[in-house]
Amino acid sequence: MNPLQASGIRHRYGTFELNVDQIELTSGKVTCIMGRTGSGKSTLVRILGCLERPQHGVVQHAGGKHDLVTALQKAIMWQGSVQENVEYGMKVRRIGKRQRRSRAEDALDALDIYELASHDVRTLSGGQTQKVALARAIVLDPEVLLLDEPLAHIDQESARTIATTLKTFTSRTGCATGWVTHEVNEALGVSDYLAVMDDGRMMQSGQTLDVARLLGGHNIIPAKIESCVGGLATAAVNDHRFEVVTDLVAATEVFLLVRPEELTLSQDQQPGSSPRNHFEATVTEVTWHGAVATIHLKNDFSVTAVVTRPALEELGIILGTQLWVNFKATATSVIPRS
Amino acid sequence: MRRVTLCLLLFLATACTSTDKGTTLVLASTTSTQDSGLLDLLTRQFEADNPGTQVKTIAAGSGEVLALGKNKDADVLLMHSPEQETAFMKDGHGVSRQAVMNNEFIIVGPSSDPASASNGGTIQQALALIARSQQTFISRGDDSGTHRQEMQLWSAAGITPTGDWYLESGQGQAETLVVASEKSAYALTDSSTFAVTRSIDNLKALRLVGLRNPYSVIVVNDARNMAAAISFADWLTNSKGQLVIARQGLFTPVTPAGP
Amino acid sequence: MHALRLLLDGDPYTLEVIATSLKISAVSLAIAIAIGLPLGLALGMTRFAGKGGFLVLVNSAMGLPPVVVGLFVFMALRNDGPFGQAGLLFTPTAMVIAQVPLAVPLIAGITMAAIAALHPDIRLQARGLGAGRIQQARLVAREARPSLVAACIAGFGITISEVGAIIITGGNLLVGGHNYTRTMTTAIVQETRQGRFDRALAFAIILLVLIAIVNIFLTRAQTRR
Numbered sequence: 079m080n081p082l083q084a085s086g087i088r089h090r091y092g093t094f095e096l097n098v099d100q101i102e103l104t105s106g107k108v109t110c111i112m113g114r115t116g117s118g119k120s121t122l123v124r125i126l127g128c129l130e131r132p133q134h135g136v137v138q139h140a141g142g143k144h145d146l147v148t149a150l151q152k153a154i155m156w157q158g159s160v161q162e163n164v165e166y167g168m169k170v171r172r173i174g175k176r177q178r179r180s181r182a183e184d185a186l187d188a189l190d191i192y193e194l195a196s197h198d199v200r201t202l203s204g205g206q207t208q209k210v211a212l213a214r215a216i217v218l219d220p221e222v223l224l225l226d227e228p229l230a231h232i233d234q235e236s237a238r239t240i241a242t243t244l245k246t247f248t249s250r251t252g253c254a255t256g257w258v259t260h261e262v263n264e265a266l267g268v269s270d271y272l273a274v275m276d277d278g279r280m281m282q283s284g285q286t287l288d289v290a291r292l293l294g295g296h297n298i299i300p301a302k303i304e305s306c307v308g309g310l311a312t313a314a315v316n317d318h319r320f321e322v323v324t325d326l327v328a329a330t331e332v333f334l335l336v337r338p339e340e341l342t343l344s345q346d347q348q349p350g351s352s353p354r355n356h357f358e359a360t361v362t363e364v365t366w367h368g369a370v371a372t373i374h375l376k377n378d379f380s381v382t383a384v385v386t387r388p389a390l391e392e393l394g395i396i397l398g399t400q401l402w403v404n405f406k407a408t409a410t411s412v413i414p415r416s
Numbered sequence: 417m418r419r420v421t422l423c424l425l426l427f428l429a430t431a432c433t434s435t436d437k438g439t440t441l442v443l444a445s446t447t448s449t450q451d452s453g454l455l456d457l458l459t460r461q462f463e464a465d466n467p468g469t470q471v472k473t474i475a476a477g478s479g480e481v482l483a484l485g486k487n488k489d490a491d492v493l494l495m496h497s498p499e500q501e502t503a504f505m506k507d508g509h510g511v512s513r514q515a516v517m518n519n520e521f522i523i524v525g526p527s528s529d530p531a532s533a534s535n536g537g538t539i540q541q542a543l544a545l546i547a548r549s550q551q552t553f554i555s556r557g558d559d560s561g562t563h564r565q566e567m568q569l570w571s572a573a574g575i576t577p578t579g580d581w582y583l584e585s586g587q588g589q590a591e592t593l594v595v596a597s598e599k600s601a602y603a604l605t606d607s608s609t610f611a612v613t614r615s616i617d618n619l620k621a622l623r624l625v626g627l628r629n630p631y632s633v634i635v636v637n638d639a640r641n642m643a644a645a646i647s648f649a650d651w652l653t654n655s656k657g658q659l660v661i662a663r664q665g666l667f668t669p670v671t672p673a674g675p
Numbered sequence: 676m677h678a679l680r681l682l683l684d685g686d687p688y689t690l691e692v693i694a695t696s697l698k699i700s701a702v703s704l705a706i707a708i709a710i711g712l713p714l715g716l717a718l719g720m721t722r723f724a725g726k727g728g729f730l731v732l733v734n735s736a737m738g739l740p741p742v743v744v745g746l747f748v749f750m751a752l753r754n755d756g757p758f759g760q761a762g763l764l765f766t767p768t769a770m771v772i773a774q775v776p777l778a779v780p781l782i783a784g785i786t787m788a789a790i791a792a793l794h795p796d797i798r799l800q801a802r803g804l805g806a807g808r809i810q811q812a813r814l815v816a817r818e819a820r821p822s823l824v825a826a827c828i829a830g831f832g833i834t835i836s837e838v839g840a841i842i843i844t845g846g847n848l849l850v851g852g853h854n855y856t857r858t859m860t861t862a863i864v865q866e867t868r869q870g871r872f873d874r875a876l877a878f879a880i881i882l883l884v885l886i887a888i889v890n891i892f893l894t895r896a897q898t899r900r
Contacts, residue, residue: 129799148803154794157818166814167804214804224803476868483870557849559869584849586857586865587842595846598753598764618754 079140080104081254082222084126087135096121096278098135103222103254104271108245110286111258112265113275119258120151120226122275126256127224144171145221149228151258153211155199160186160210163199167218185217188243190236204231212240216247223248224256229264238309241268242325266290266335266411267324286413290335297341297381299334300415303327313412316378320355324412331415338372340409341383343393344402353404361399364390375403438468441644444490446497446561447588448519449631450475452608452666455494461660462651469644477588478560485509491639492648496606496631497561510634512646514653517667521565521627524593524610524619525551525602533602534622542624543604544573550581552601556592557584565629566604593619608666631667691854692862693881695767699841699858700834703771707778707830712823714779715786716812720798733787736780741773741833745840748773752844765846767856773840778830785829789822790815824897828890835886838864859885 083102088095096118103109103126113119124130126137127148139146147167155163164182173181186192189209194202199210208231215223228244229237245268248255259265265272266286273283274293282289290296301313301320305328313322313334322334347356359375371390373383381403385393393401449455450473459471474481474490478497484490486509494516495501505513523542525533531549533542546553547570555577556563570577583601585592589609596603597616606629610621633652635645651657658669718729750756752764752772763769797818798811806814816823838860845856847865857865859882866875 124799127803129802143807144805147805148800150796150800150803152794152796154797154800156797156814166801167806170801170804170806170810218804477870479869479871480867481870483872558865579851582851583855584852586847586849586861588868591846595765595848600754 079138081140082126082138082146082256084132084137085135087122087125087132087137089121089125089130089132089134091121094118094278096125096132098122098275098280101126101273101280101283103256105221105254106249106252107270108248108255108257108268109271109273110265110269111256111273111275112262112269113260115260117275118278119260119275123148123224123226123256123258124150139222141221144218146224147215147218147220147222148224149211149215149226151226151230153207153231155202155207155210158199159195160191160197160199160202161195163210164195164214164217167214171218181217182213185213188216188247189213189240205233205236208232209236209240212244216244219251220253222254222256224258226258227260228257229259229261235309237264238323238325244268262337263335263409263411266296266413287333287415290413295337297334297336297338299336299379299381301332301334303330303332303412310407311412318357318377320410321407322410322412323407326412326414333413333415335411335413336381336405336409338382338384340405341381342404343373343383343385343389343395344404345393347402348404353406355407355410356402356404358400359403361395361397361401364395364397375401438470439641439644440470440472441492441641441648442472442474442484442490443492443494443648444474444476444481444484445494446478446481447475447590448496448562448606448609449494451588451590452612452664454608454661454664454666457660457664458652458657461656462648465651465656466644466647469647471648477558478564479558482509485634485636488636488638488640491636491641491645493634493636494631494652495561495634496629497564498630498632499564500561501632501634504634509637511637511639512635512649513632514649515670516631516633516652516657517661517669518628518630519667520607521562521604521629522607522610523602523622523624524596524605524616525622526600526618527620529620529622531602534624536624538625539604539627540569540573542622543569544575546602547573547575547577547581550579552581552583552599553577554592554596554599554601554603555582555584556589556604557586558588560589561629562589562604562606565627569604589613611666688854689878689881692857692859692878693885695854695856696835696858696860696882697885699767699770699774699845700831702767703774703778703834704827704830706771706775707782707834708827710775711779711782711826711830712786712816713812715783715826716790716816718783719787719790720812720815730787733780733784736776737784739777739780740839741777741837742839742843744776745773745843748840749843764844765848765856767845769844770841770856770858773844774834774837777833777837777840781833782826782830785826786819786823789819789826792822793818821897824893828893828897831889831893832886835889836860836882 080102085100087098111119125132161182164185165178168178186195189212191209212228269286272286272289274281282292299315301315303326304312304314309325311322311324313320357377359377361373362376363374365372370384370386375381445455455473459473478495478500481493481495482500482504485493504510523539531546531551533545536542536545555566585595589605590613592603593613593616597618600618633649635649639645658671661667661669751758752769753759801811801814842861847857847861848855859878863875863878
């Protein structure tokens with residue numbers, strides 16, 4: 079049995095109704111719950127965390143209440159120092175002072191905020207506060223960890239590091255992590271399993287790649303990490319080399335996920351322009367959807383892009399046109415191939 | 417909001433000025449006259465007989481009444497503490513002191529009379545019996561006329577009242593009677609207050625030889641409303657005031673009321 | 676101020692009045708805190724049907740006229756009253772019984788308002804970290820501590836300075852010449868009635884100084900971290 083599973087969840091408040099038939103979190107894996115603001119993610123997390131009782135349905139989790147830890151979206155701190163905050167959950171669990179101290183130090187170290195230990199929480203920035211909230215949760219080493227927008231308020235640079243930290247934590251401790259986010263790239267980059275919510279309903283769920291495929295829209299390109307320095311990696315697709323943002327180590331087999339909207343087309347190679355990734359491809363298909371068209375392009379792999387009618391005319395796109403395809407490193411999600 | 421404020425100001429203004437019409441005589445009196453209801457009857461009748469004069473009454477213990485007189489915060493005093501009154505006059509704080517009325521000091525206690533105090537015959541003897549049996553006794557303990565009388569009686573009986581049976585309320589006569597009733601205790605009181613105090617069914621007056629309790633009216637020296645003070649003292653001791661006292665029947669006026 | 680010197684020189688009567696005042700205030704306050712704080716926390720933390728009405732009740736009770744409470748307690752405790760058998764009227768216990776209902780709504784009301792001012796998710800997050808109900812309540816109390824101390828200061832204020840209820844229920848009594856139910860406030864009433872204004876004033880000054888001293892300690896507790 080999975081450490082947390084819920085079924086038949088129906089929960090109505092006001093005009094909103096949450097309606098989730100089945101969701102489960104797997105040990106050692108990150109399950110992302112992705113959806114727009116107001117799609118019911120936070121409510122679902124509160125229900126899964128047993129912080130709110132659903133009007134209908136069952137939430138089952140392994141172990142007692144101490145094995146289930148939730149970090150809410152708003153990182154609320156108690157008055158006192160960072161250290162005291164991180165020790166709170168352990169105090170609740172009546173863990174001895176010495177052990178509390180050393181575990182808190184480890185957690186702060188893992189989130190790279192060791193030097194903040196003695197700081198008053200009121201002096202912290204939004205990002206630092208968020209990190210303390212994460213430390214306060216992972217220090218408890220739970221069976222199930224629920225994180226509501228864990229990377230909110232954290233700058234991009236450290237967001238990536240922290241995502242890796244949390245992912246490593248998950249696989250190392252065997253914790254079943256539920257991770258709520260509204261960022262597609264964050265979800266694709268961090269999750270093993272992905273549940274997509276919209277308007278209170280679960281639209282898709284399953285292994286991240288399957289969901290990404292099912293959702294369509296994404297270009298999924300098999301690749302291999304060649305090198306990685308400080309979170310910036312080079313991924314090889316046949317003879318092409320693309321820059322991507324990931325902490326995955328060299329030789330990892332991955333998929334690159336890029337949304338069609340993120341691909342720009344040009345007649346010439348655009349050296350020095352901000353999208354460093356580009357390759358040449360041939361138009362194989364053009365499909366119209368009102369004012370926009372989906373263009374299929376082929377090199378030794380296939381992608382789709384979306385353009386507007388004036389752009390299409392300007393580029394003179396017909397079947398067989400040769401075009402340059404450009405995309406940003408930051409617009410690319412990297413998912414390891416299992 | 418502003419209109420409410422304006423109304424409030426107007427109200428306050430009228431409330432303050434309305435008392436400025438005519439003369440306002442300040443009468444300080446010991447609590448027994450107010451508790452018995454006599455003070456209200458007297459001031460109402462006096463105001464009716466003297467249009468343009470209002471009487472403001474302050475009921476307090478003898479000590480405060482005398483202090484009010486000394487500070488000229490009161491124009492005329494009605495009280496019953498002969499010793500203190502004499503001293504007050506001797507010190508030149510009063511211009512005149514006239515006898516107004518009497519009532520009686522009595523001993524009240526539980527109807528079962530556990531100290532058999534009524535066997536004593538006199539108040540002094542009764543107190544001695546109460547002290548001997550250590551039955552609870554509630555003293556005013558407030559330096560009032562009644563309290564002073566009580567202390568004189570104890571000393572005449574050769575007793576210093578101490579011990580757990582001897583309580584002091586430090587309050588007025590009516591409050592002291594309520595405490596006595598609730599505690600099933602004895603107390604010394606003036607007959608008028610005892611007659612009008614309610615909810616003290618536990619207490620009965622002991623049949624003893626009475627002890628006169630004289631009330632006097634004193635016009636304060638250099639009073640702010642000297643004329644009104646003198647006219648009140650005269651009114652009180654003449655037929656009109658005496659008639660009011662006689663009709664109420666709780667006190668005995670010093671001059672038998674005329675027809 | 677001859678009288679003040681007399682009082683400060685350790686006049687036993689004065690010391691007994693001060694001791695009685697502090698004793699009755701302390702006992703009343705302790706009981707009121709024991710009831711009012713948990714009540715305020717519970718009201719602030721829980722939702723239940725009819726809570727709105729209950730809040731109005733607590734808030735109205737914050738303005739209970741002491742003399743009315745005193746009267747009710749007096750009526751209940753007098754010989755003919757429902758609790759007359761206990762023989763509690765005109766005892767320190769009766770004064771405490773009268774003061775507790777005055778202080779409890781103050782403490783509960785201020786506590787409740789303090790909790791309402793906290794972030795509503797504080798408890799939820801504490802629960803998310805494994806805290807049980809009592810632990811959540813303790814955390815909430817800790818977060819609202821300055822206001823809870825303010826609640827206690829208000830409670831102390833009313834129990835030490837109130838006179839209407841305790842003079843009715845306590846009777847301002849001395850027993851065998853020793854203080855029984857006479858506090859600084861009832862003594863001030865008596866001294867004023869007797870025209871001993873200097874003694875009344877001396878008691879008033881002592882009362883104010885004592886309130887100031889106690890509040891210095893409470894304010895320290897409020898601002899300490």
